[in-house]
Amino acid sequence: MPIKHIAFDLDGTLIDSEHLMKYSWDKTTKELNINCGFNEYRKYIGLPFEIILEKLNLHKMNTEISEKYFESNAKNIELIHLNKGVQEILNFLDKYSITYSIVTSKPRSNTLEVLKYFNLPINFFVSSDDVKYGKPYPDSMKLIMDNFNIQEDDIIYVGDMMVDLSFAINSKVKFVHYVSGKGKIFNNNLIANYKSIDHLCDLKDFTQTKDS
Numbered sequence: 001m002p003i004k005h006i007a008f009d010l011d012g013t014l015i016d017s018e019h020l021m022k023y024s025w026d027k028t029t030k031e032l033n034i035n036c037g038f039n040e041y042r043k044y045i046g047l048p049f050e051i052i053l054e055k056l057n058l059h060k061m062n063t064e065i066s067e068k069y070f071e072s073n074a075k076n077i078e079l080i081h082l083n084k085g086v087q088e089i090l091n092f093l094d095k096y097s098i099t100y101s102i103v104t105s106k107p108r109s110n111t112l113e114v115l116k117y118f119n120l121p122i123n124f125f126v127s128s129d130d131v132k133y134g135k136p137y138p139d140s141m142k143l144i145m146d147n148f149n150i151q152e153d154d155i156i157y158v159g160d161m162m163v164d165l166s167f168a169i170n171s172k173v174k175f176v177h178y179v180s181g182k183g184k185i186f187n188n189n190l191i192a193n194y195k196s197i198d199h200l201c202d203l204k205d206f207t208q209t210k211d212s
Helices: 018-031 038-042 049-055 059-075 086-095 108-118 139-148 162-171 200-206
Strands: 005-009 099-103 155-159 174-178 195-197
Touching: 005 139, 018 038, 018 059, 049 059, 059 108, 086 099, 086 200, 099 139, 139 155, 139 162, 155 162, 155 200, 162 174, 174 200, 195 200
Parallel strands: 005 099, 005 155, 155 174, 174 195
Antiparallel strands: none
């Protein structure tokens, strides 16, 4: 069955934002006198920010940390880099009328800033502000299916982290692991049905178009 829609993770998949994350996290924890290094934070990248803080036992400072962290992200957006092949694959999808979207654990305001900064033609995305339960729960994918009037079999979800795989499994959609992202290669003992790509343009091979 031809693919009708590709949903992308944002951080680590379409963009490389780890440098900015580290800068903002280190800055925030220093200003608030919090002893929690970025390596601890990094373990949970991909989850909604408030869930990360819960796992780090910092949920009682959610408001202060969130305000400083995301303010720093907005002010230092130039530390983000677009991953190779983003514009090419989006142009390809447009050419063959394959719709696309983003599922991100970022707040809506920060997501809009990134899309504007890189001039990315993403007309629909689901942020952490749009659902009660973010990744790995399937709520975000349900919004995408409703918006585009598509079914699970019509969709590929592309991400780089284990939480992305869990999200795809829970959403009952096909998963493609972007190996060049920050999630790197998954454990060889992992039992799951998914494909891997090194370059975003490799997604063409899964679309069943004349260019694939």
